[in-house]
Amino acid sequence: MSAEETTGNAVCVYCASGPVDQRYLALAAEVGTGIAKRGWTLVSGGGRVSMMGEVARATRAGGARTVGVIPRALVDREVADDDADELLVVDTMRERKGLMDAHASAFLTLPGGIGTCEELFEVWTSRYIGMHDKPVVILDPDDHYRGMLEWVRGLVADGFASQRSLDSLVVVTDVESALDACAVPAR
Numbered sequence: 001m002s003a004e005e006t007t008g009n010a011v012c013v014y015c016a017s018g019p020v021d022q023r024y025l026a027l028a029a030e031v032g033t034g035i036a037k038r039g040w041t042l043v044s045g046g047g048r049v050s051m052m053g054e055v056a057r058a059t060r061a062g063g064a065r066t067v068g069v070i071p072r073a074l075v076d077r078e079v080a081d082d083d084a085d086e087l088l089v090v091d092t093m094r095e096r097k098g099l100m101d102a103h104a105s106a107f108l109t110l111p112g113g114i115g116t117c118e119e120l121f122e123v124w125t126s127r128y129i130g131m132h133d134k135p136v137v138i139l140d141p142d143d144h145y146r147g148m149l150e151w152v153r154g155l156v157a158d159g160f161a162s163q164r165s166l167d168s169l170v171v172v173t174d175v176e177s178a179l180d181a182c183a184v185p186a187r
């Protein structure tokens with residue numbers, strides 16, 4: 001396993017491993033193209049399937065670097081992204097998330113399923129309790145996360161979650177705003 005240091009803006013993108021709907025694939029590709037245009041690095045789950053594959057392909061097509069982190073057990077299921085500039089094959093899901101975190105300067109969540117939500121909630125909760133200060137951003141052009149966000153607002157209203165936790169999350173509807181929100185000074 002290599003652990004090349006990632007410097008500068010490196011966006012960890014969490015997104016779906018299932019849908020092949022053109023609308024979602026196009027959104028993922030637009031994000032990859034945007035990352036490349038800014039000369040940033042993509043950090044991904046290291047699969048070629050669905051939106052995960054699309055964002056990585058578009059990033060490379062734009063001439064930028066991709067780092068993929070995939071558990072050995074998912075190499076076949078998610079079709080490991082052998083074209084990644086750096087493909088880190090790990091033993092566990094926890095190691096995957098740990099390495100994705102370590103390589104990332106910001107976290108961007110696109111539409112996804114429960115795996116994507118799991119990844120989002122970990123970086124979101126760890127940000128609001130002060131474990132890191134990297135931007136946590138949701139790009140949601142089609143209200144995919146409306147129900148989840150309404151539920152969290154209800155948690156705030158009922159005292160189960162703080163307004164500060166909601167405020168630590170950036171929710172936007174277009175790619176440029178999402179990348180603007182991810183931009184951090186070079187580390």
Ligand code: AMP
Binds near residue numbers: 017047052118
């Ligand atoms: P999904 O949103 O369910 O399509 O999943 C998106 C990605 O999240 C897939 O690559 C899953 O393998 C990944 N994933 C699901 N659960 C976890 C986890 N606990 N840690 C790391 N990655 C996960």
